Amino acid sequence: MEKTHPILELAKNRGFLWPAYELYGQVAGFYDYGPHGAALKRRIEDAFRRLYLAEGYLEVENPIVAPEEVFIASGHAGHFTDPMAECPKCGTAYRLDHLLKENPEAARAQKCPQCKGSLTETRPFNLMMATHIGPSKRPGYLRPETAQGIYITFKRLYRLGREKLPLGAFQLGTSFRNEISPRQGLLRLREFHMAEAEVFVHPDEKEEHPRFAEVEGVPLRLVDAQDREKTMTSAEAVSTRTLLHQTLAYHMARVQQLLLHLGIPQERLRFRQHRKDELAHYALDCWDAEVQTKAYGWVEVVGIADRGDYDLTRHSKQSGEPAGVFIPYPEPQTRKVRTIRVDKKAIGQQLGSRAAEAIRALSALPPEKLRGPTIQVQAGGQTCTIDPKHITIEEKEQKVTGETITPHVIEPSYGLDRILYSLLELNHREEQVEEEPRAVIGLPPHMAPVQAAVFPLLGNHPGLAARARELHRTLRQAGLRAEYDDSGAIGRRYRRQDEIGTPYCITIDHQSLEDGTATIRERDSMKQERTPTREIPGYIQQRTAPPPF
């Protein structure tokens, strides 16, 4: 592992990214994307968007600021208030609530259990960025993930999707975590970019995915929770129960497809299952797509989790709104249904103010408890004895047209900054060409920030320059990102473009003036092809168009 990869220097010099707020001494955990970085990020986002639009999912954008209730429901707020203290002597950090349970004496004495040093004073551990909303200062937070907005609006999305499962929604956006110590450049930021898809599925329909056939032969490199590595097709992974169900396997295969499409090399990609101790308590299963970087080793870039019904249920409890959706049966069914009728008047006269509670308790009792000679329920803190004659059990035929279920959520969650870093680092290469060094970012042509550059062979030749500018303008008008460069020697200009990954460089030479052709030099082979100038915009467009999913 290298300390810092040369790509970071190149990225800084060539306008991919800069430490943010340099003018004021930088702020850790924040980065600027320069023009090429912003363009590359945009291409990653576009690819994500194309993939999930092709799945038929709905793109939304929710606010970044949310009131506290959202995070009480999600569970984030609880962690925000975690009290922390450290031992200055040995550097260990403790969560006081944990320490109180495990070692109450040490916690009360403020002593470090490891080295007996004195713990620092307790302070809340801020993971979320806090803020206040409006003049009333309603407590709020900047979201630590984009997903909550989708859970909260699930009912509206479900209606909009014509009340059908599975339902997919996705969102790209900025999230915030108040990291204690941001490190490793783009890998752990305080403000970062995510792309998340939330796929709501019927819990009974996860086993089979309607489009599984499209991915069943896709090989996946899997490292399971016991650290066993095996490469198998997604079909094998499901049949061996390595992966929980087809839906999870399907989405992992799609994630892999997208990452390869972006330019992550296959041999540096794997999926690793969360171990029991790192699996969030609500997740049924979670696999991270990891990319093997040169500078930092294996880095998580996408998490694919089966979150069960946790999110919808939590928001339902917090808000008081039911979470379930009604799923009609193909055919209405008739069922024998037992209903309990309670003589409310009689009970009211018998129990007075405790009657309402007693009646609720009665309706909740299982049928067998309603049979005996006397029936007992708790109400108003006392045991009340009810005469069975006040209770009638009726058996009726009832038509049941469907059932209410709470959908489960399958969530692929992408860290865009990490993907961007991986793309730069892993596609970067340095080589020798005729004794001269050449640095190239070998991004796939459809990912390159700049698609083409136009040069006059001689910078100070007015005829060549005019032609080159004209072609440059035409390329831009065709919607391509194109650069113009007439400075210095031609070789230097090629090198400059190599460093930002421009796949095609077009040179206008003397022959261009005679027959209207120009040379197109391809980045990786450095080979040139002479092409009529009028065909060049189409040539570039065709070769830099992203392949469909």
Place this chain on the structure above:
RNA sequence: GCGCCGAUGGUCUAGUGGUAUGACUUGGGCUUCCCAAGCCCAAAGUCCGGGUUCAAUUCCCGGUCGGCGCACCA
């Protein structure tokens, strides 16, 4: 947050108690008929605050930022 190390033009770097070296890059010009050639000119720097001192980029203290280790990463 803790510990160790560091911070000099855009980048990399030399050096110094008396405001600073070189290279690359960049801009302008000459040259040049396809891969960082050459020549001329120009622009650009001591992280921030305090202290010691006649004088601090240099020494001391604090901070910020960065690298690494520990911790944290719900």
